Amino acid sequence: xxxxxxxxxxxxxxxxxxxxxxxxxxxxxxxxxxxxxxxxxxxxxxxxxxxxxxxxxxxxxxxxxxxxxxxxxxxxxxxxxxxxxxxxxxxxxxxxxxxxxxxxxxxx
Numbered sequence: 001x002x003x004x005x006x007x008x009x010x011x012x013x014x015x016x017x018x019x020x021x022x023x024x025x026x027x028x029x030x031x032x033x034x035x036x037x038x039x040x041x042x043x044x045x046x047x048x049x050x051x052x053x054x055x056x057x058x059x060x061x062x063x064x065x066x067x068x069x070x071x072x073x074x075x076x077x078x079x080x081x082x083x084x085x086x087x088x089x090x091x092x093x094x095x096x097x098x099x100x101x102x103x104x105x106x107x108x
Contacts, residue, residue, distance in 0.1 A: 003057065006050030007068055011075040013043035019076075022084065066106045073099060 017039035021032040047068075054064045073096050080086045 003050050003054035003059070003064075004067065004071065006046045006053065007071040008075065010043050010046035010050055011068070011072045012079075013039050013046065015072070015075050015079045017043060019079065019084070063106050066102055070099065070103055 017036040020039075021027060021036070024032070050068075051064050054067075055061075059067075077088055077092070077096070081088050
């Protein structure tokens with residue numbers, strides 16, 4: 001559970017690092033990159049321990065990556081709806097359900 005909590009923190013920072021600037025296209029690209037790098041540094045402070053703890057609990061690299069992708073999709077979905085004000089269409093939700101199948105097969 002510690003791994004998943006840290007992955008949620010990590011992915012929240014990385015999602016902002018990658019997409020926050022879409023609402024601020026008037027900001028110079030070099031500034032956006034610099035701010036995003038700072039956010040990504042914080043992201044790594046959560047991601048690295050998350051993967052270390054997960055690995056120590058017996059998860060392999062493939063399992064860690066697949067769980068990280070699911071967490072990324074959850075975090076991004078919330079971000080896209082609340083911050084970017086984009087609708088969550090049924091086709092996206094269905095796509096995410098297919099990816100959840102990958103988690104099932106990775107751990108079974």
